[in-house]
Amino acid sequence: MTKITYLVSALVLLMACDLPAQAQNKDAPQTKESPKKEKNQKAKAKSKKTSKEKPKSWRELAAARFGDNPTEEHKAEINANLPEATNSPDTPRKVLVFYRCDGFIHTSIPFCNFAMQSIGEKTGAFSVDLADTYDVFNTENLAQYDAIIFNNTTHLNPSETQRAAILEFVNSGKGIVGIHAAGDNFGDWPEGVALIGGIFNGHPWKSGGTWAFKLDDSTHPLNAAFDGKGFWHQDEIYWYRPENFEGREKLRVLLSLDMSKSANTAAIEGTDIKDRASSPSEVDVPVSWCREIGEGRLFYTNLGHNDRTFANTVVLQHILDGIQYALGDLDADAMPSTEANATAVPAPDSAE
Numbered sequence: 001m002t003k004i005t006y007l008v009s010a011l012v013l014l015m016a017c018d019l020p021a022q023a024q025n026k027d028a029p030q031t032k033e034s035p036k037k038e039k040n041q042k043a044k045a046k047s048k049k050t051s052k053e054k055p056k057s058w059r060e061l062a063a064a065r066f067g068d069n070p071t072e073e074h075k076a077e078i079n080a081n082l083p084e085a086t087n088s089p090d091t092p093r094k095v096l097v098f099y100r101c102d103g104f105i106h107t108s109i110p111f112c113n114f115a116m117q118s119i120g121e122k123t124g125a126f127s128v129d130l131a132d133t134y135d136v137f138n139t140e141n142l143a144q145y146d147a148i149i150f151n152n153t154t155h156l157n158p159s160e161t162q163r164a165a166i167l168e169f170v171n172s173g174k175g176i177v178g179i180h181a182a183g184d185n186f187g188d189w190p191e192g193v194a195l196i197g198g199i200f201n202g203h204p205w206k207s208g209g210t211w212a213f214k215l216d217d218s219t220h221p222l223n224a225a226f227d228g229k230g231f232w233h234q235d236e237i238y239w240y241r242p243e244n245f246e247g248r249e250k251l252r253v254l255l256s257l258d259m260s261k262s263a264n265t266a267a268i269e270g271t272d273i274k275d276r277a278s279s280p281s282e283v284d285v286p287v288s289w290c291r292e293i294g295e296g297r298l299f300y301t302n303l304g305h306n307d308r309t310f311a312n313t314v315v316l317q318h319i320l321d322g323i324q325y326a327l328g329d330l331d332a333d334a335m336p337s338t339e340a341n342a343t344a345v346p347a348p349d350s351a352e
Helices: 003-024 035-053 058-066 072-079 109-123 160-171 190-196 221-226 262-266 272-276 307-311 313-327
Strands: 094-098 127-131 147-151 175-179 210-215 231-234 252-257 286-293 296-301
Touching (some): 058 109, 094 109, 109 127, 109 307, 147 313, 160 190, 160 296, 175 190, 175 313, 221 252, 221 313, 307 313
Antiparallel strands (some): 286 296
């Protein structure tokens, strides 16, 4: 064998021996996936990532829903439209603003939170603690507060002990305030539904509409903000479940929809709500009310779905007066509407 032939044979032998090692080498280049398979793998990876990032807890859902609101511009608008306190409290007042949702989350919640804090700071009518965890509802913790404000809370489900603490709180002489979706709570707690006055059963009067409101008691202290006049306002208005709505026999209704106006009656065409009375104009849709509960007091208003409601001076004055009533700092008659001799004032014929 020549020297050249020997070298060639050795080289071939070495290459043959190296092939299995390359085949077993984990770092060796792999066969490229087909475009379709590669696309499917990327889609699965993206889906898995999206699933992991989707908010699930209340805090995550709230952060995603609220974003950075209210912005500095929003805050400036709210602060420019704050009301004045009707009375100054004899002793410092402290309110708990609770804003958790286990159902629909309203974007107006942070606007209301900010408005409540700003009103308290400007007027001195009360100071504010914000809370969104159920553990605040215990007798020891609630003892430091004079009222609980349920800010657009939905589908709340406190424990039996927490429910008892809330009822003890108001029955002992403290205040409860409900804003808008506070009327969409406590579905499996009848005493909780009665506490607010009723429970949500739809909203044919949508948030984008401007609706006519009448004053059911034109001289009532909690209606002073409206200067004895009915009005039009853009907001979302609830219809309440008839079977457990407390009604005028137990509630002092302050505001209701003026169903003599076609804009309001048109919203219930095609619904069974219009069948609740002999004619659509006679359908009763209370919006704000107050009542006594044990030694304590309730004020509720359905106004407050829309973010900009909390930059409306008139509505904020109505809410502040209601809070001061619930705190015991503003005297107001809570005799049920069926027993009161009140004078109603309709809305103007059209929105200005």
